[in-house]
Amino acid sequence: MDFDAVLLLSFGGPEGPEQVRPFLENVTRGRNVPPERLDDVAEHYLHFGGVSPINGINRALITELRAELDMPVYFGNRNWEPYVEDTVTAMRDNGIRRAAVFTTSAWSGYSSCTQYIEDIARARRAAGAEAPELVKLRTYFDHPLFVEMFVGNIAAAAQTVPGDARLVFTAHSIPVAADERCGPNLYSSQVAYAARLVAAAAGYDDYDLAWQSRSGPPQVPWLQPDVADYLTGLAAAGTKAVIVCPIGFVADHIEVVWDLDNELRAQAEAAGMAFARVATPNADRRFARLAADLIGELRDGRSPARVSGPEAVPGCLASVDGAPCRPPHCAAAPQG
Incomplete structure (x- = not known):
């Protein structure tokens, strides 16, 4: 071919800045997202000049x-x-x-x-x-170059935190019903599979997988655990350093640079934990x-x-x- x-x-x-609200309306069209939720998300973009x-x-x-x-x-x-x-x-x-x-x-x-x-x-x-x-x-979640890029980026991030840092993979959460839409647990199974491949190649026998950036009404079940809740549990258990790998993203979306680099990093630092965020493939x-x-x-x-x-x-x-x-x-x- x-x-x-x-x-x-x-x-x-x-x-x-003038494009933020129209963009968010495009993203959420037909989903009955409350205007106040769009206002909250718009602030994330405006933090970076829109x-x-x-x-x-x-x-x-x-x-x-x-x-x-x-x-x-x-x-x-x-x-x-x-x-x-x-x-x-x-x-x-x-x-x-x-x-x-x-x-x-x-x-x-x-x-x-x-x-x-x-x-x-x-x-x-x-x-x-x-x-x-x-x-x-x-x-391409299991392509050798996909795995290679994340392995190398984990190694680079690990140089910035203590050697006993906990490796935590993240991906964008979705409603549980959506995870069943194209096959039983199709998306979540692939994320878990890729995390296993990357962790093994990076030399980590033990690691965690959490989910991030959920939205929508609280009564709708989404993939869990949420990474912020998971970090709270790690801190309570005495973990002193984390390496967070956004394996679900191939580029630095707002969900990476805001949800992880700002909110999750601030949470870790407030808990006295060293924090490193693994780079995505980008360009x-x-x-x-x-x-x-x-x-x-x-x-x-x-x-x-x-x-x-x-x-x-x-x-x-x-x-x-x-x-x-x-x-x-x-x-x-x-x-x-």
């Missing part, structure tokens, strides 16, 4: 992708400019016929995989009959190499590159067999 372009498809984020780190990181990653792939690389977002609909229309006008879609999420599940397939379908409809074919690349050249390898798997018919764990890989069919990620592998809208 040959490609003549790549589409980097991401979540999006505001790039100025600018999310994610678009700048993605532009830097695109530079690396272009150097690695030697083909056109386009940028589209779900929730903010450049919107994926506009990007795919531009791809059509530029004569692109088939593009590989690399998403800034390593996981299966609805919001991390299926919703991106819906984004692709919506963008192709907007571009019309001459829209390019868009092939979403597989999930690491190895991340671009990872994308190139996923494209090569399809182009050359190669078996997926994976780090083997102690149990079967948790995933949808596309995750397991390396096939292009599209229905019927995921319960999503059709491509066209």
Whole structure:
């Protein structure tokens, strides 16, 4: 399968104070989120001048992708400019016929995989009959380069805290019902699987997995334990240092730079705990190499590159067999 372009498809984020509230309204449209909750989250963005780190990181990653792939690389977002609909229309006008879609999420599940397939379908409809074919690349939570980047970043973080620091992995919490939507515990199982791979490769026999950044009404069950509650328990048990690895994120979202670097760090310091936050891949050249390898798997018919764990890989069919990620592998809208 040959490609003549790549589409980097991401979540999006505001790039100025005036964009924060419209962006959050895009993200939460149809979810009945109270206005006061949006006000609270808006303050997180405004703390950084109303600018999310994610678009700048993605532009830097695109530079690396272009150097690695030697083909056109386009940028589209779900929730903010450049919107994926506009990007795919531009791809059509530029004569692109088939593009590989690399998403800034390593996981299966609805919001991390299926919703991106819906984004692709919506963008192709907007571009019309001459829209390019868009092939979403597989999930990559167990790719050797994904593991390698986090292992190296854990080692770097460990140099800044005492040697007996506790390693705690985090990922974005989601409602328990959402974790069942695309298969039993699909997302949470993949996060746990990746944490095992990275911990083993980094030389940690014992570690923890917690969840962060939950929102919504308290009566709705979400994945637990919450990392703030877990840190309280560690402090009470006498833990003096923690290394927090946001394995669920491939870039420094607001949920990383606010929820971890600000709130969780302040909590740890107040409890007398040394705190180190592990860097995410961001625009690491190895991340671009990872994308190139996923494209090569399809182009050359190669078996997926994976780090083997102690149990079967948790995933949808596309995750397991390396096939292009599209229905019927995921319960999503059709491509066209």
